[in-house]
Amino acid sequence: MISNGQIQVVALLLCRIMSFIAAAPVFSQKDFPNLAKIILGFGIIVSVYPQIDNYHVITSLIAFLLIVVKEILVGLAMGYIGQLVFNAISIAGQMIDFQVGFSMAQAYDSTFQVMSSQYGKMYYWLAVALFFMMNLHQQLIIGVIKSFKIIPLTGGMADGATIQGVVRLFCRTFIMAIELAAPLVITMLIVNLLLGIISRSVPQLNVLMLSLSLQAGLSFLIVLIMLPNIVDTLQQVLPHSVTNMEEFVRALK
Secondary structure (H helix, E strand, O other): OOOHHHHHHHHHHHHHHHHHHHHOOOOOOOOOOHHHHHHHHHHHHHHHHHHOOOOOOOOOHHHHHHHHHHHHHHHHHHHHHHHHHHHHHHHHHHHHHHHHOHHHHOEEEOOOOEEEOHHHHHHHHHHHHHHHHOOHHHHHHHHHHHHHHHOOOOOOOOOHHHHHHHHHHHHHHHHHHHHHHHHHHHHHHHHHHHHHHHHHHOOOOOHHHHHHHHHHHHHHHHHHHHHHHHHHHHHHHOOHHHHHHHHHHHHOO
């Protein structure tokens, strides 16, 4: 016979886990099959359920609804903080596109339902490939399972230190994006400076038409040359998606 306590536990587990999947990196993509999301969510619930003990049945409907909202917010926050690293990678690609001149070639990406840049998509999918190669998706799921030991279903509270930590994560995200985009952006600035000098020295030369093809060709060449360094940088950056989420969970303890 299924008791009210068991139903409440499964409902609260479902709220946190499915809201996490709805905001987490890779799993939240539109192209990720909905059936796979459901199977993943219920698989995590089966893994977590035996760990839940000392749960007291909530008799008040209002109190239960408040805990449901709390679990949804915790899951969304965990997934979004894990997504911040991928946002930094996409921002880096957009900065490069703006400097190279590809910002005019942005197209609608149905995966994210936003206007995406060319280098932004390249950096993002390279990061996704490395994410799976480094088994970070497994660590992300393990982090969600461990979160139930740190934050019980009826516990967890955000204080001033937690909010400050989230603000620092946002700052770190923009710093990360600048560091990823800096080599190409600086190179393109130097190229633009040289083209400006050429245009002043040889007024007859159509520098505008020359710069479009020159910047595109140089950017591709620099990316190919720096591809091993880009991969090494992404390998150092991507684990932060897991560590940032774990730090946030500990802060809510």
